[in-house]
Amino acid sequence: MEKSNDLRVIKTKQFLKEALLVLLKKMDFEEITIMKLTTQAQINRSTFYAHFYDKYDLLEKTINEELLSFVEEVAPKSEEELTLAHIPNPFYVRATKYIYQHGEFFQVMMGENGISSFQQRLLKIIEKYMLDYLEKLHPRPDKMEIPKELFVYYVAHGYVGAISYWLENDMPYSPEYMAEKLSLMTIKGSFHAAGLK
Template sequence: MKKTIDPRIKKTRRYLKEALLSLIKQKGFDAITVRDLTQEADINRATFYQHYQDKFDLLDQTIDDMLLSMATYVAPKSMGEFTENKDSSPVFERLFQFIYENAFFFQVMMGEKGVPSFQHRMLKIIQQFMNERIDQLHPHPEKMNVPKEVLIHYISFANLGLITYWLENDMKYSAKYMAKHLSELSVRGLLYVAKFE
């Protein structure tokens, strides 16, 4: 049976996470103190330490919670999502939709005063995801035209770069639009999309 968390605990943690993001946006993580966090969240220091060891623990748990939620939300529902011929990948649609719904978090974490380790952690999740999909779709990766790890790094950095571009430009395109074009780039390639051929 799943253990339920007291609503007051959830509320306090939510306030602290919101305070953390607001303060990172204002002055960057390194400049933040526990006192800043408690003042911003309107709680006392003793309450803070009931939930987190220090500001690094708060940051780690905030990132872990978001990335776990993202991985769960985006995860493929079936192999057909990769093999069916569609204009847009449902997985990419869910990815951009999740980021859109949590835009403030991602814009802060990946912004100018954001946390550099966050992008690295997000990149690792994309790489793990791509590695699993290639293993499922390609039973003989040694027969690929490029080594599997090269392909994984290429696709992962391209995905992260496109997400960063989208966030930096205030998501001027819809999540569905971005998913469609990421799907085309991933499946058909640069030459086809740019009409170089």
């Protein structure tokens, strides 16, 4: 496959990734064909195969690039940040802003015709951040009142579930609002955040 990074190659790959998102709004991934992708992107089949082996390769590379960009953007910026219980949490602020800025991609990937493995991979990223955060914040995570794995699983799934709700409803709240409320629920607890004493 062609390795060139010239502008034409970059644009062609972008057209194909955009075509993939457009088609995923309308149909399941299994219904998408190379013909549908190339027609949507307005390129020929040989051009597609110059850049990707098949539609699975296109999907994998599209997801990998987006998640790599997400991790680079939202990762903790210092060791000190992992020891702060601030509301809003800096990680949550960066994460919700990134998701908002790339809203269409996340809505498609986590939507009705989305890719289940994408949500699982996003969960793993949040779980890793929460585990790192917990190990810095708690001197003996192995001595917590609940198993740390259970805590991390609960927080990560709650976070991704709330993000899914936000996306499904066309992001009715600002990223800042979401970061604040998600931080509050994570740090203070969901009943406290809701005003239930």
